[in-house]
Amino acid sequence: MAEVRDLPRHPGESVTVSGWIDAIRVHARVAFLALRDGTGLVQGVVVRSEVPDELWALARSLTQEGSVELTGVVRPDERAPGGHEIAVSELALVGRSEEYPIQPKEHGVEFLLDHRHLWLRSSRQRAGLRVRAEVEQAIHDFLYERDFVRVDTPILTGAIGESAGTLFETDYFGQSAYLAQTGQLYLEAACPAFRKVYCFGPTFRAEKSKTRRHLTEFWMVEPEVAFADSDDNMALQEEFVCHLVRRVLERCGDELATLGRDTAVLEAVRPPFPRISYTEAVERLRESGSEIEWGRDLGAAEESAVSSWFDRPVFVYNYPAGAKAFYMKENPEEPRTVLCNDLLAPEGYGEIIGGSQREDDLERLVARIRADGLPEEAYGWYLDVRRFGTFPHSGFGLGLERTLSWIAGGSHVRELVPFPRLLNRLTP
Amino acid sequence: MAEVRDLPRHPGESVTVSGWIDAIRVHARVAFLALRDGTGLVQGVVVRSEVPDELWALARSLTQEGSVELTGVVRPDERAPGGHEIAVSELALVGRSEEYPIQPKEHGVEFLLDHRHLWLRSSRQRAGLRVRAEVEQAIHDFLYERDFVRVDTPILTGAIGESAGTLFETDYFGQSAYLAQTGQLYLEAACPAFRKVYCFGPTFRAEKSKTRRHLTEFWMVEPEVAFADSDDNMALQEEFVCHLVRRVLERCGDELATLGRDTAVLEAVRPPFPRISYTEAVERLRESGSEIEWGRDLGAAEESAVSSWFDRPVFVYNYPAGAKAFYMKENPEEPRTVLCNDLLAPEGYGEIIGGSQREDDLERLVARIRADGLPEEAYGWYLDVRRFGTFPHSGFGLGLERTLSWIAGGSHVRELVPFPRLLNRLTP
Numbered sequence: 001m002a003e004v005r006d007l008p009r010h011p012g013e014s015v016t017v018s019g020w021i022d023a024i025r026v027h028a029r030v031a032f033l034a035l036r037d038g039t040g041l042v043q044g045v046v047v048r049s050e051v052p053d054e055l056w057a058l059a060r061s062l063t064q065e066g067s068v069e070l071t072g073v074v075r076p077d078e079r080a081p082g083g084h085e086i087a088v089s090e091l092a093l094v095g096r097s098e099e100y101p102i103q104p105k106e107h108g109v110e111f112l113l114d115h116r117h118l119w120l121r122s123s124r125q126r127a128g129l130r131v132r133a134e135v136e137q138a139i140h141d142f143l144y145e146r147d148f149v150r151v152d153t154p155i156l157t158g159a160i161g162e163s164a165g166t167l168f169e170t171d172y173f174g175q176s177a178y179l180a181q182t183g184q185l186y187l188e189a190a191c192p193a194f195r196k197v198y199c200f201g202p203t204f205r206a207e208k209s210k211t212r213r214h215l216t217e218f219w220m221v222e223p224e225v226a227f228a229d230s231d232d233n234m235a236l237q238e239e240f241v242c243h244l245v246r247r248v249l250e251r252c253g254d255e256l257a258t259l260g261r262d263t264a265v266l267e268a269v270r271p272p273f274p275r276i277s278y279t280e281a282v283e284r285l286r287e288s289g290s291e292i293e294w295g296r297d298l299g300a301a302e303e304s305a306v307s308s309w310f311d312r313p314v315f316v317y318n319y320p321a322g323a324k325a326f327y328m329k330e331n332p333e334e335p336r337t338v339l340c341n342d343l344l345a346p347e348g349y350g351e352i353i354g355g356s357q358r359e360d361d362l363e364r365l366v367a368r369i370r371a372d373g374l375p376e377e378a379y380g381w382y383l384d385v386r387r388f389g390t391f392p393h394s395g396f397g398l399g400l401e402r403t404l405s406w407i408a409g410g411s412h413v414r415e416l417v418p419f420p421r422l423l424n425r426l427t428p
Numbered sequence: 429m430a431e432v433r434d435l436p437r438h439p440g441e442s443v444t445v446s447g448w449i450d451a452i453r454v455h456a457r458v459a460f461l462a463l464r465d466g467t468g469l470v471q472g473v474v475v476r477s478e479v480p481d482e483l484w485a486l487a488r489s490l491t492q493e494g495s496v497e498l499t500g501v502v503r504p505d506e507r508a509p510g511g512h513e514i515a516v517s518e519l520a521l522v523g524r525s526e527e528y529p530i531q532p533k534e535h536g537v538e539f540l541l542d543h544r545h546l547w548l549r550s551s552r553q554r555a556g557l558r559v560r561a562e563v564e565q566a567i568h569d570f571l572y573e574r575d576f577v578r579v580d581t582p583i584l585t586g587a588i589g590e591s592a593g594t595l596f597e598t599d600y601f602g603q604s605a606y607l608a609q610t611g612q613l614y615l616e617a618a619c620p621a622f623r624k625v626y627c628f629g630p631t632f633r634a635e636k637s638k639t640r641r642h643l644t645e646f647w648m649v650e651p652e653v654a655f656a657d658s659d660d661n662m663a664l665q666e667e668f669v670c671h672l673v674r675r676v677l678e679r680c681g682d683e684l685a686t687l688g689r690d691t692a693v694l695e696a697v698r699p700p701f702p703r704i705s706y707t708e709a710v711e712r713l714r715e716s717g718s719e720i721e722w723g724r725d726l727g728a729a730e731e732s733a734v735s736s737w738f739d740r741p742v743f744v745y746n747y748p749a750g751a752k753a754f755y756m757k758e759n760p761e762e763p764r765t766v767l768c769n770d771l772l773a774p775e776g777y778g779e780i781i782g783g784s785q786r787e788d789d790l791e792r793l794v795a796r797i798r799a800d801g802l803p804e805e806a807y808g809w810y811l812d813v814r815r816f817g818t819f820p821h822s823g824f825g826l827g828l829e830r831t832l833s834w835i836a837g838g839s840h841v842r843e844l845v846p847f848p849r850l851l852n853r854l855t856p
Contacts, residue, residue, distance in 0.1 A: 038621060038654060094820075095788070098815075115809075117614075117617035117809045120617065126622070130622075140565060149557070149561045150561040154645060154846075157854070157855075168584070168599075170596045171596075177596075189546075190846060192495075194466045384545060389449070389493045389524075389525045391495045418582075419581060427585075427586040428617070
């Protein structure tokens with residue numbers, strides 16, 4: 001069995017391919033079958049006068065998404081999608097497809113999401129998810145090549161993550177367990193074993209948000225580095241994001257074309273990324289008419305405004321302590337702020353990374369846990385990381401689907417995960 | 429800041445390294461500090477007569493797992509761990525460590541698991557988890573290089589997996605959601621988009637099993653291939669397992685030595701793997717005194733017996749339909765069996781892979797769902813994969829921790845996951 005992607009290597013040869021009917025056009029004397037085999041698309045040409053009657057009848061009867069096996073000679077054809085066509089000499093039906101629900105017309109998004117298991121076969125969906133797979137491999141390759149040790153952090157946790165109230169809870173043999181919102185706390189504990197570590201897996205937010213940017217289950221990659229400060233952290237993020245974008249440009253040209261992505265915007269993603277402090281951002285926002293008060297986190301509108309000042313991702317660093325999580329390190333030069341950063345994507349795509357230097361001082365950390373009203377006893381093991389050989393360290397979390405939404409351009413995050421989980425959507 | 433792994437490239441140079449005190453020996457005139465920086469271990473030598481009194485006093489006061497930064501000249505020393513030592517000229521304490529709980533003595537396993545966040549720093553644990561990270565990268569590389577498209581399947585599912593009754597349940601905005609036991613059903617739906625797909629992530633079993641081989645949360649890699657039959661499936665498994673073992677042999681020599689693994693056993697893992705039908709295995713087991721009846725699944729004892737007949741992993745194929753899951757394809761040559769296989773690791777490590785060709789006939793599949801008393805309505809979208817262009821396809825699931833337990837040799841699965849989740853163990 002040949003794969004469509006390999007056909008250019010077999011001109012003039014007879015091959016057998018198998019797959020699904022992506023589209024079909026039947027004329028009086030010839031039928032064109034667009035066959036998708038999962039590796040590519042090829043046109044099968046059935047000429048009525050050259051095949052047995054039964055083959056012609058079978059070809060005419062084929063319908064969208066029926067599966068077939070066909071045999072014929074490969075010939076170059078510039079007009080054909082993929083640059084080659086197959087002169088069909090044998091054809092077998094593998095599986096019928098009657099009244100395939102997704103037709104070449106506009107469907108409502110709820111209908112498409114209800115049929116996500118079939119919608120995956122559509123060209124834009126395939127393109128977006130191939131970009132996803134490429135970025136995922138690039139994430140692993142980047143970190144592996146830089147000697148990060150992958151440390152899988154648990155989904156089922158007894159401890160609390162960043163924000164109680166948005167946790168999925170389950171019964172764990174009589175105890176309560178919560179689905180993890182982050183692996184960071186576990187990674188911090190693994191730093192003294194491996195220095196540079198990361199996790200990459202699904203995370204969960206039971207948020208009742210129904211925006212373009214929210215999923216209840218999404219993937220996040222979280223690197224954590226011992227003896228790295230906030231500046232080292234931003235340098236790593238910059239290198240990481242540039243690497244991911246470059247890899248997509250190099251290896252996903254067809255997919256970006258299918259998605260209609262303006263690649264000039266991605267070509268501009270090169271170091272250095274601009275860096276602007278939170279305080280400076282607030283000043284500039286207020287100068288341009290915003291009423292944001294110092295101390296409040298940036299909202300989506302403010303993030304869009306800041307990113308519009310630049311042609312590439314921008315770091316906003318050192319937010320007010322009150323706007324950020326308890327584990328971020330107090331800024332010694334301005335104690336009302338913490339050593340952290342968000343990375344905002346261009347074109348209004350908003351935050352794709354949140355990072356920080358972690359509070360490594362035991363007493364300050366305990367004070368923050370108490371000030372935030374968090375259950376101190378749940379953090380006992382986390383505090384041990386400060387009790388036994390504490391060390392400066394930094395890390396960040398990059399949200400996969402938001403990053404992909406930016407790289408792929410314009411798609412809702414729900415199209416960049418194979419089976420999205422949204423408020424009120426748990427199937428398929 | 430230098431990394432210990434790079435020190436062989438800096439003989440005679442002055443370097444600064446940072447890390448944790450792995451061990452310390454103080455004599456009257458010299459102190460030896462074994463420094464672990466996460467990339468390696470190096471001995472720092474402090475000679476009393478060559479350093480200021482304060483530095484000597486500080487060196488003497490250091491304790492296990494305290495964190496330090498030290499500077500000095502790198503000199504080759506064959507007796508030193510790592511082959512080099514540092515003649516310490518500067519020393520700074522970063523973080524103290526008083527009464528570190530894990531001492532160089534035997535601790536009970538429950539104590540160690542309670543202190544998993546610190547136990548990770550120990551040499552055997554580091555070695556096992558480095559092997560894990562290497563195998564994980566090898567999994568992605570193998571599949572990426574063979575054009576598999578990674579498809580992340582959801583954790584939160586409305587549908588049921590293989591076995592109800594062992595599911596973790598959570599409230600999903602008023603509905604019941606279950607933590608996935610497998611991504612297979614979703615992967616089957618993605619085959620018509622990408623032909624060869626896989627997922628790799630955490631899976632969950634709410635089983636009250638307390639054996640060496642059970643975790644409630646474990647990682648599984650699941651490839652799925654369109655237009656592949658059961659023989660293709662076993663060929664892929666064979667190539668995959670050989671690749672993983674070879675990669676560990678090539679890149680984790682130090683770790684295998686730390687773990688005391690007999691690498692001769694791993695060197696024998698080459699194709700072809702022996703293949704024995706379930707029926708033949710039962711006959712041979714009965715000949716050697718077992719009372720197993722045809723129709724029953726193999727238990728741990730029987731799996732150990734079968735694997736003891738061979739020096740490498742063995743495929744047991746075509747089990748009785750009644751012993752296996754509903755989605756396995758009926759064997760046309762012997763309909764009381766299904767086209768499936770387990771792969772049993774040598775040395776009694778048991779099943780590391782379960783695979784099968786999937787039932788691609790809509791009516792037979794519906795009949796199996798009904799016969800097994802499964803909720804037919806939950807499988808509507810799964811059945812669509814047979815309604816619209818059904819196709820022969822096969823796949824398998826490789827359990828990461830069980831495979832690692834075999835490759836690393838002798839360790840309980842709980843030591844091969846960073847933060848194990850066991851019956852009654854949810855922290856740290």
